[in-house]
Amino acid sequence: MSEKKRLTKLPTIRRMPMYLRMLTKVQKDGMEHVSSNYLAEALDLEAIVVRKDLAVAGILGKPRVGFEVKAAMTAIEQFMNFNSPTDAVLVGAGHLGQALLGYTGFINLGLNIVAAFDSDADKIGTVHDKPIYPLSEFSDRCKNMNIQIGILCVPGRFAQDVTDQMVAAGLKGIWNFTPRKLNVPNGVVVQREDLAEGLAELSVKLSRMSEA
Amino acid sequence: MSEKKRLTKLPTIRRMPMYLRMLTKVQKDGMEHVSSNYLAEALDLEAIVVRKDLAVAGILGKPRVGFEVKAAMTAIEQFMNFNSPTDAVLVGAGHLGQALLGYTGFINLGLNIVAAFDSDADKIGTVHDKPIYPLSEFSDRCKNMNIQIGILCVPGRFAQDVTDQMVAAGLKGIWNFTPRKLNVPNGVVVQREDLAEGLAELSVKLSRMSEA
DNA sequence: CTTTAATTGATACTATTGTATCGATAAAAA
C-alpha cells in the first residue's frame, strides 16, 4: 500500500492487438510509415488515443511522417510479450472450442494452444492439427508440458470442476468462456469472456437509435 | 447538442445479463429475497455497484431483507427490453457460428436467431433446429421476415461484403465477430466482439502477477 | 534559404466509472 505502481490502463492494453493487426496490414500494403490519423480512421478511434497508446508502448513518432511501421510492430510485440508465446490448453471441444482451436491469430498474440481435452470419447482425435485428448489425461499432460494457461469452453455445470483440475495442474491463468464465476486461489488469474455483455450493449444502442 | 440526454452508463448495461442470470439461479434455489451483498459475492462485484445498477433499472430494495427476486427479474427484463425479442439472422455457419446458433441463453436476452446463411453448399440444412440457407437467398428472406439484427461470423475478407448486404436488406444492428472495421451508413449500429482484447488483458494480468 | 503544412507530444481539462461514508429504515431480538 506504500508505493502505488503505475500501471498501463486496461483499455490501452486491450487495443494493442488492433494496432498490431492494422500495422501488419499496412506493412503488407507496402507502407513504411503511418500517421496516428490514418490508424485512427482505420480503427474507428480518435487520433489522440492512438498517439497516447503508442507512446505507452514506447513508440515515438516523427512530425510530418508519423510512426515507423516496422518499429511500431516490434515495440508492441515486446511491450505485450507477444514474442515469447505461452503454452495453453483448451478444455471442451464443442463448437466454440473448435472455433478457438481453429483461430490462427492467437500465436501472433503470444498464445500457443498446444492441445485440447474433452470428456466425450467421440471428440478424441485431431482438430485443426491440434490433438484432442480424453479429459482423464488432463493433469498428467499439463504437468508434463508445463502449461500456463487454460481455456475453458465446457458447459457451465462443469466449469468449477474443470477449473479445480486446472488449478491442481498448476495453470496460472484461465480464460473463462462459461457464464459462471470461478473460484480460484490467489495467484491464479481468471479472464471472463461473456458474450451477453456485448449483446446487451448492442440492444440498448439499437433502442437509443430508434428513440433519437 | 442543446440538451444532453442522461443515459445509463454502459458498464451498468453490460452487467444486466449477469444479474438476470444470477437472479434466475437464486429463484430456482427457492430464495424470494436477495441482498446486494449476496449478489456481489456471487458475481465478484462490489455490493454498492449492485445496488446502484439495480437502482438504475428501477428496483428498490428493502432494508434488512434486500431485493425481491421476482420483482428484480421483471424490472431488468423490462428495462432491457428482454421481453420482446428481436429477430436476428446469422451469416457464416462455421464453428463459431454454430456455437452461437446453439446457445440457448440468447432468447432470455431478447435475441431470437431465426436462421443462418452460408455460401458453402455443404452447410445448408439445419443446425440446432435452425435452418441454414444459401447466402444467395439472404436479401429476400431477411426482407420477408423483417429482420433487425445480423450476426457476422464470416472470415474477415468477406466481412464488408456481407455487411453491405445486411445494410441493403434493412438490418439495423450488426454483431460483428470478425476483426474488421465495418463501414455502415448512419442509422446502423455495429457491435464489435474481439476476443483478442480479452486475451491481451489476460496476458498482462498474468505478467503483473508474476512480477508482484 | 525561407515559408508552409502536417504531425507529434506535453499539458490541462472533462467525463465517466467506481468507491467510501453514513444516516435512514425495517425486520428481528430482547
Place this chain on the structure above:
DNA sequence: TTTTTATCGATACAATAGTATCAATTAAAG
C-alpha cells in the same frame, strides 16, 4: 415496546479514461 442489527440509498469523493489545445518539430514546397 424498545433495542439491536442488517441493509439500503443519498451524498460526496477518488480513480480511471478520454478529449481539447497548442507549441515544437520536421519534411516538403516555394
